[in-house]
Amino acid sequence: MTQRYSPTVRRRRLSEELRRRRTNARMTLDDAAQATEISRTTVSNIESGVKKRPQINEIKALLDAYGVTEERERDEILNLTRQSRESGWWSRYKDVLSGKFIGFEAEAAVISTWEPLVVPGLLQVPEYIRAVARAARMSDEHGIQRAIDARIERQRILASDPPELWAVFSESILLSLTDFPDVLRQQVEYLLEAAEAPTTTIQMTPERRLTPGLGGPFVIMDFPEVVDPSVVYLETDTDGLYLESPEEVARYRNIFGHLHSAAMTPEQTVERLKEMIT
DSSP states (O other): OOOOOHHHHHHHHHHHHHHHHHTTOOOHHHHHHHTOOOOOHHHHHHHHHHHSOOHHHHHHHHHTTTOOOOOHHHHHHHHHHHHHTTGGGGGGGGTTSSSHHHHHHHHHHHHEEEEEESSSSSOOOOHHHHHHHHHHHHOOOHHHHHHHHHHHHHHGGGGGSSEEEEEEEHHHHTTTTTTTTHHHHHHHHHHHHHHHHHEEEEEEEETOOOTTTEEEEOEEOSSSSTTTTOOEEOOOOSSEEEEHHHHHHHHHHHHHHHHHHSSSSHHHHHHHHHHHTT
């Protein structure tokens, strides 16, 4: 089985590896800059991930300054650097996608998502995307088609070496489609098909019921390597917020657990979905 990897996740790991080795060497950013003749701003930007394409010679100089001499260790970090410099497929859709979020999603081993307002993105069909865009008064057909194409690309992760996807969303999202019976049918049929996959769990919260998710939608992403900490993504009008501290991630895991308990079971959800189109 081929391991998926994302430049976004590798860049974050590279930043942490370099920060840890600088700390172990008891060096400040100023010390690192002086030892390597790389500007303090550049060293800081590499460690924070602001610099998207760090140079191999810069990383070699930093490793030299930090006293990292073991060949295998250096090779692993340099390989991380090369992977972090690659462009993900989502760079082609930067006009309609949040690249950082998609970069995390692309390598996640487990994706837990709560959506109170729309069908989770990984489970949307083109007809639903178009209906939502028109409801939002989007009139740019080219932009709408770009969003659909990007969403289809995103969903490819469910077809090959798929992550575990646990999607909880409100039943009211689908009930709002009653005036669009064709869209409703196509979307529900796809959800039923997706629910058959052993790696996908779908649950709906009943209409008109208060849930622990009143704070808004969020996504928890866990990664296959223990060195990559989990991320909680909170969508905003711009790129979104990314929470990584153990306390913040634990808080949203707790909320998701309560949502899971408050929702219909996966079996009940499937039965309710079937009722919607019969």
